[in-house]
Amino acid sequence: MRNESSNHKSENDYDIMIVGAGPAGISTWLHLHKYAPELASRTIVIEKEKFPRDKICGGGIGGWSEYILKNLNINLDLPKINISDLEFIYSEKKYILHQPNCFKMIQRIDFDHALVKTGVNRGLILHENEMFLSFTRKNNKLIIKTNKGTYNVKVLIGADGALSKVRKSMNLSNKPHIASTLEIFSPVNTQFDDEYEKKKIVIDLTYIDEDLQGYIWHVPHIKESKPYMGHGMANFHIHKNKPKANMIKIFNQVLNSRNIAINQKNWLSHPIRWYSKEDTISKPNILLVGDAVGIEPAFGGGIHFALSYGELSAKIIIDAFKTKDFSFKDYGKKIQAHLIGKWIAKCTNIALDLYDHKMDPFEAAREVFTIKQ
Ligand SMILES: Cc1cc2nc3c(=O)[nH]c(=O)nc-3n(C[C@H](O)[C@H](O)[C@H](O)COP(=O)(O)OP(=O)(O)OC[C@H]3O[C@@H](n4cnc5c(N)ncnc54)[C@H](O)[C@@H]3O)c2cc1C
Numbered sequence: 002m003r004n005e006s007s008n009h010k011s012e013n014d015y016d017i018m019i020v021g022a023g024p025a026g027i028s029t030w031l032h033l034h035k036y037a038p039e040l041a042s043r044t045i046v047i048e049k050e051k052f053p054r055d056k057i058c059g060g061g062i063g064g065w066s067e068y069i070l071k072n073l074n075i076n077l078d079l080p081k082i083n084i085s086d087l088e089f090i091y092s093e094k095k096y097i098l099h100q101p102n103c104f105k106m107i108q109r110i111d112f113d114h115a116l117v118k119t120g121v122n123r124g125l126i127l128h129e130n131e132m133f134l135s136f137t138r139k140n141n142k143l144i145i146k147t148n149k150g151t152y153n154v155k156v157l158i159g160a161d162g163a164l165s166k167v168r169k170s171m172n173l174s175n176k177p178h179i180a181s182t183l184e185i186f187s188p189v190n191t192q193f194d195d196e197y198e199k200k201k202i203v204i205d206l207t208y209i210d211e212d213l214q215g216y217i218w219h220v221p222h223i224k225e226s227k228p229y230m231g232h233g234m235a236n237f238h239i240h241k242n243k244p245k246a247n248m249i250k251i252f253n254q255v256l257n258s259r260n261i262a263i264n265q266k267n268w269l270s271h272p273i274r275w276y277s278k279e280d281t282i283s284k285p286n287i288l289l290v291g292d293a294v295g296i297e298p299a300f301g302g303g304i305h306f307a308l309s310y311g312e313l314s315a316k317i318i319i320d321a322f323k324t325k326d327f328s329f330k331d332y333g334k335k336i337q338a339h340l341i342g343k344w345i346a347k348c349t350n351i352a353l354d355l356y357d358h359k360m361d362p363f364e365a366a367r368e369v370f371t372i373k374q
Pocket residue numbers: 020021022023024025026047048049050056057058059060061062131132133134160161162163165166167182183184233271272273290291292293296301302303304305307
């Protein structure tokens with residue numbers, strides 16, 4: 002997919018470069034296009050993969066994401082499973098939160114591709130198979146090196162995920178806040194996986210008692226039109242001084258309990274970065290968005306944050322071009338004042354208590370998952 006029709010000044014001269022065409026990068030461009038189409042036409046998005054590309058994820062999206070997509074006038078017609086029940090387990094106890102159509106389970110390969118296609122149809126300049134390598138500064142501009150060439154830009158957006166290369170090249174002195182995950186997908190076994198038929202998500206918090214600062218999930222999934230399940234595990238390890246759970250042992254136990262025999266070398270894994278308000282996430286001419294900044298450390302969903310970071314950053318960039326102030330020095334404060342920062346702060350407090358046995362797991366679940374208007 003490549004759209005070359007553009008309004009930029011010369012071959013490698015753009016106002017803005019967005020690195021990464023996941024939900025955060027594409028949302029940033031779509032919001033630029035909505036609020037400042039001229040600026041969007043002088044923006045390039047580079048993506049190291051070629052679409053359709055997959056991303057390890059549970060694939061659950063809720064009302065927050067749908068609200069943003071609706072405001073962008075996007076109606077993605079994708080294969081999905083509507084979820085109305087979230088079942089939380091702790092030890093022998095269960096708690097069901099029933100909220101009609103509170104989540105949709107989508108496949109990221111479809112979702113991300115559909116978002117990118119929407120952007121390209123609206124004029125997005127996308128270079129696939131192009132990887133950000135480094136940047137240098139020259140006369141209030143940035144010179145960006147990729148595996149395909151060199152670009153001059155005024156603003157660089159790091160939307161390149163939890164392992165962001167843009168973030169690394171900014172040499173920030175933040176403490177790392179990285180959660181580990183494991184995930185596998187397997188065909189539905191009706192003897193064990195009633196989640197598919199009942200269209201429910203299961204979140205099992207039992208392993209908090211085995212030092213897991215996180216949870217296990219079982220979610221219905223569609224893979225190539227077939228009924229599948231996603232089984233996964235996240236360990237946020239927010240209390241760094243506490244012992245680390247043996248994730249491999251626990252995950253083996255969980256898979257065995259469902260008669261799933263998938264060799265460990267075929268398990269998927271990708272880190273989740275969580276955001277702390279002490280983190281520096283911008284430099285003059287450079288902003289991070291989405292997983293490159295971080296999400297929340299209680300339950301760790303991030304598609305809605307990625308879409309929201311896109312809207313917030315687009316407004317901040319538009320303002321920077323108006324005022325000609327590219328310092329982005331208030332970016333952190335603006336995130337904290339936004340719903341993104343407020344929600345992450347709330348979930349961080351919940352995570353600190355939940356993963357220190359100071360909060361009833363079902364109370365934590367209600368706090369995070371109850372839909373408030
Ligand atoms: C196991 C797991 C399960 C999850 N489940 C859920 C869930 O059910 N619901 C939910 O809401 N969230 C979930 N998340 C979180 C969610 O996947 C992320 O928050 C979301 O993908 C963030 O979007 P993003 O655009 O910031 O980053 P990404 O989706 O990671 O996109 C980054 C893009 O940047 C590209 N890129 C990387 N490096 C470069 C480079 N150097 N040059 C050019 N391009 C580059 C990548 O190829 C990628 O396309 C889950 C995460 C994990 C790990």
